[in-house]
Each structure stands twice: as C-alpha cells, then as structure tokens.
Amino acid sequence: MQAVTLVLQATTMASPSAISFDEFFRTYRAPAVRWATALVGSHAVGEEIAQDALAAVGNKLAKVDDPAAYLRRTVVNRAASWHRSNARSMRRERRAVAGEPSVYTQPTNEMLDALQVLPYQQRAAVTLRYWADWTDEQIAAALDCAPATVRVLLHRGIAALKKEIDR
Amino acid sequence: MNEHGSQPEPGDDEVIDRLRSALDEVHSADASAPMPVSASGRSTSNGRWFAIAAAVALVAVGVAAIAVNRGRPAPGSTDSLTATTTIEPPTTVPTVEEIDPNWFELKLADFTAGPLRTEACCPPMPAPGPATVMAWGDVNGLDHGALLLTATPKLDGGEPQLDWKWLMMPDDRANTLISEVVPGSGLPYVLPSQSMQLIGNGLEGIGNLRSQTWTNGTGTVDITVGDYRGQLAVLSGTTEPMIIAGRIAWRVRRDGVDTVVWQTPDGRWATVFISDALASREDEILAAIGPVDVGPDLTMPSTSITTPSTDPASSTVVLRGAASVIDSGKGPMLANVLRSSLPPQGGDIPIDGFDWSMVDDEQTVGGVTWTERWYTFTGTWDGTTFHLLEPPIAYVPVKGGPAPDYTPTPNCTEADLMPLLDSLQAAIQSPALHISTSAGIQAGGRCDADVTAWFDSDALRAALAPFGDQVRVTYLFEPLHR
Incomplete structure (x- = not known):
C-alpha cells in the first residue's frame, strides 16, 4: 500500500499500511523497552511505557511516515510524563513518611542516583546518546530541539554526572 | 566534551562507561535477551521441567x-x-x-x-581422536534454523577442519552465523549470537x-x-x-x-x-x-503422534507464536497486548499445560497475574484451548520482510468503509478468532481491510470468505512448517 487517505479502525488494535502492527510490535518492542528503561531507570516501568507507546503508535501506523521516529518521540514524551508524575508521587510519599523509620531499602547505584538529579532533557540526552546509541539528530527530533541543543545537553549532562558522583 | 560538540573530553569516558554499566544492570532483564543457556543448552525457563x-x-x-x-x-x-x-x-x-x-x-x-x-x-580412540560435534538452534525453535558443526582434529595437531551444515535457514544467514563462531575457552566453539542457542555439544558417534x-x-x-x-x-x-x-x-x-x-x-x-x-x-x-509408564506424578504428555494435518484448526497441527499470559481468575490465557490499567486486562485464549514456574517475570496485582514480556509458545489449538507442548521461551523479535504489494481496485469511497468494517465485525465475533480489524482506502482507491488473528481456522476462513481478497489476514501463531 503506497498511500492511505483514510483509515477507520474497528478496534483499538490497528493494522497497518506499509508495516503491520504485529511486525511493528515485534521489531520495535525490545528497542522501545530499552529506550524507556534508560529514560526512567527502571526496567519494569520501562516495559510499561514501551507497551503503551507501542500501542499508541501502532494505532497510527497507517498515518505516519516514519513509525520509528514517531515511536522514539512517544517513548521520550511518555517517560517525561512519568517523571513528572513520579516526582509528584515521591513528594507525596516523602511528606507521608516524614519522621517515620524506613522499613524498606533497596540496593542503590551511584550512577543511577546521579541520573535522578539531572533535568529530564539532560538525562534523556545522555542516556539515549551513550546507552541507546541514538544520533544527535534523533534525540533532537524526539526532544523537539535543535541538534546543537542536544550537544549542549550532553555536555551539561555529563558534567553534572561527574560532579554528582565526585561528591 | 565541549559545549558545541559531541566529542567527549578527558574524564568523560569513565562517566560514560559507568553510565552504560549502570543502565546495563537495570536493563539486564530485557525481554529481547535470550534466556541464559546452561551447559546443556536449555533455558532457565525450563527449570521446572529440568x-x-x-x-x-x-x-x-x-x-x-x-x-x-x-x-x-x-x-x-x-x-x-x-x-x-x-x-x-x-x-x-x-x-x-x-x-x-x-x-x-x-x-x-x-x-x-x-x-x-x-x-x-x-572408549579410547586412536589419534587424532574423534571429531567434535556441536549444534546451535534458533531460540524461537529448531524450525527457525539450526547450525551444525563437525570439527575434525588433525594428526599433526594443527587447527581442526571445520565442516558446517545448516537446516531450515537461508544460506546467507548461515554464512553470517558461521562467520561469528569463535573458539571458546570452556566450550570448543562459541556462537555469540542472540538469535541462536547451543543445543548440542559432544563427540561424533561417541x-x-x-x-x-x-x-x-x-x-x-x-x-x-x-x-x-x-x-x-x-x-x-x-x-x-x-x-x-x-x-x-x-x-x-x-x-x-x-x-x-x-x-x-x-x-x-x-x-x-x-x-x-x-x-x-x-x-x-x-x-x-x-x-514408558512413569506413574501419575511424573506423567509426560500423552503418547500421540500425527503428521501435520491440512485442517488448520486441527488439534494435531503444531503451532508456534508469541504472546503474554494473564490470569484474571479464569485460568491462564494468552494475550496479545495487555491493556495498561493496573492490574492490566486482556486474554483471549485459554492455555492448558502452563504454570507460572515456566516464566520468570510474572507479576500479581489485585488477584491478576500476568507476564510483562512476550514468550514463544508451542502447542496445539483445539478451537477453544491452546495446549502447550513445551515450556515457553523468551520471545526474541524477528524482523519481518517487506509488506506485500496489492493491486489497487478503484472506486472505493469513504462511505464504503464503514459497512465493510461493520460486516467484518459481525462476521468475526469470537475473540479466539481474531485480534484486530482495520480498513482503509489505498492509493488508487482500493477498499480493503486487515485482520490480525490468533490462528488460522476453518471458522475464520468461513467468516472471511464473503469478503474475498478485500481482506488480508495476519496470524500470530503459525503452523510449524517451513
């Protein structure tokens, strides 16, 4: 199918034009989980975000020219939403347990802790560039900024990580 | 790294390495990673069976x-x-x-x-000793490909002669895999490919x-x-x-x-x-x-054997495909994409012979248990229930080929689409028959629809027959033929 002028979906699970939903899901599920995990620092949350993003993009396969780029952007946006929601949730929990002895601890990783303090755009830039191997242009498209801005984010992100783990 | 370029500065490399290690650790349970392979080449998801x-x-x-x-x-x-x-x-x-x-x-x-x-x-063998034989199988099943190696030692102690054979895979894939094989430190040879796992290692004829x-x-x-x-x-x-x-x-x-x-x-x-x-x-x-008769506690799957039937819904056709599993209180069911509520919802096909010890990432919330990942399931479908024949293995995505080409048929309009979808929905009502339906107008005005289905079946074919070649069908589970 070379061009689709109209697609009506009978269910929430759409099937496709140039690529089928199944093919899309099979091809991009693992990378999407990897990207999302990098952005949120949790494999379980990354899986959830990736699943949602795949379903969202899968519904629009017939309408988008570059499903992979659209998926990258969707994952980055949903991870940003999760960070915002998680930050609110963590603030609520901190208030709720203030002064209470902690009954649960989990192993910590210095680098993951350091990543937590980075602004989301810096975190996204360094993890997607150095772990997920995205190009500056791909990161720029997903973050909706210029490639030059990505390079600035990378510079500041790495500097912030250095500073954080040197503390 | 300077602020206007991506080139790392001294000291950046260490930070980047630590970043990669930390994220590797987080991601170590990646769904795309093949299951760890034991010395016998079996995955850990087979733990209970083993x-x-x-x-x-x-x-x-x-x-x-x-x-x-x-x-x-x-x-x-x-x-x-x-x-x-x-x-x-x-x-x-x-x-x-x-x-x-x-x-x-x-x-x-x-x-x-x-x-x-x-x-x-x-038994003792005369020099230069027996050949080493090794076999690697595709992680999605032997029918997706196997690579066989015979390494014959030489009398002068030189490098063994390597002879290759491959089954059920194209020559170019085999040649690529062969180029990746390297001598191992524990095993004689190692194939460091995520798509293949060691299934056999021994001495030829011994x-x-x-x-x-x-x-x-x-x-x-x-x-x-x-x-x-x-x-x-x-x-x-x-x-x-x-x-x-x-x-x-x-x-x-x-x-x-x-x-x-x-x-x-x-x-x-x-x-x-x-x-x-x-x-x-x-x-x-x-x-x-x-x-042999092993008693009630160790009974293996029933003794039966059939050659593949031509009836796609026959319970004797071995099918393989990928899915999640969810149990919302009605027993474990195969699910395509789980709806992302908490707990999630979904599940279409009851699965028999499955228990949660076969997977390692199940979660339970509010009485609902499900797997986050997809697994590859092999078994038969009797029209109602999927009967598992082997423990599931972690699903590894395989990139499909290009989308097929279709000849446009002119004169389809937007007004034609909704009746087409309505008719399709009415024809296929059972969730066991299909997963999704969509329709669109292609370039040239062709009016057609896509159906994604769990399995091929006479019932599905009958339901779709009135639509002729307007409908394309993609099956999640396919017969184990090649």
Missing part, C-alpha cells in the same frame, strides 16, 4: 548403574572397560523404566523388544547412549537416547516436523529408512529408525512410540 527430569535421571542413573554393574565382569577383569554393555530383556517391566520419562518404547503387540544396550562414554531394537519378523525399529553425538546431522532438506511422545520431533526419510529425531525432557537426543520393510506401517509405528 528439576523433574534431573531428579528422575538421578534415580534412573543410580538404578541403571546397579543393573549395569550386575551384568558386568568383576572390576579388574580384562573386559571391565568395555564400552558396550548388554542387559537381557526383563520378563517384567524393570524398575529403571518405571521412573524414566526420557526413555521410550514401542507399544505394538506384534513387536518384540530386543535387549536394552548401553554405551558409556568414551557418548552415553541407550538403544533398543524391536522386531516383528518383517523389519526393525531402533530407538536410541543419549548424549549429543551428531544426531541432528541425519536431517536434511526434506525434514518435516511432527509430534512423537508428546514432543516436537523432526522426521526425514533417507536411503529407505524413516528417521525421527527429538530432544528428550532432560536435554538429551532421541532417534527412531524404521527399516524400509516397515514403510507401510511407519505412521502406525511412530504413533505407538511413547515414554
């Missing part, structure tokens, strides 16, 4: 050792190192067979069992082996079970999948002999050879081969 098999094997080996030693000359005699030991056929069912799900027998009244023979590994011959005066049926010693090498381009003793097997007819090869629950390899004189009874004989 626990049973290992326990059984330990008892069997112990009892077998007693039985073998009784039939052996006293230690120190000249025959004590003989590699082949013969045990007279018992007049009653021997203890060793009562508890061994990894041994098989021919259950036909007109056949007489010969002596049970055991070969111990490994290794622990049990064998028995059944005769009926017309021909012979030989059954062997043992270490990997190159059993897969008998397969060739005409190989067909089938089920024997409840397990997936591979069948080939060559030089007048019907040969079937399969992997036993404990990871060893079994073969059946049927002589040409019994050609007219091959299917009957294969159907009568099953594990």
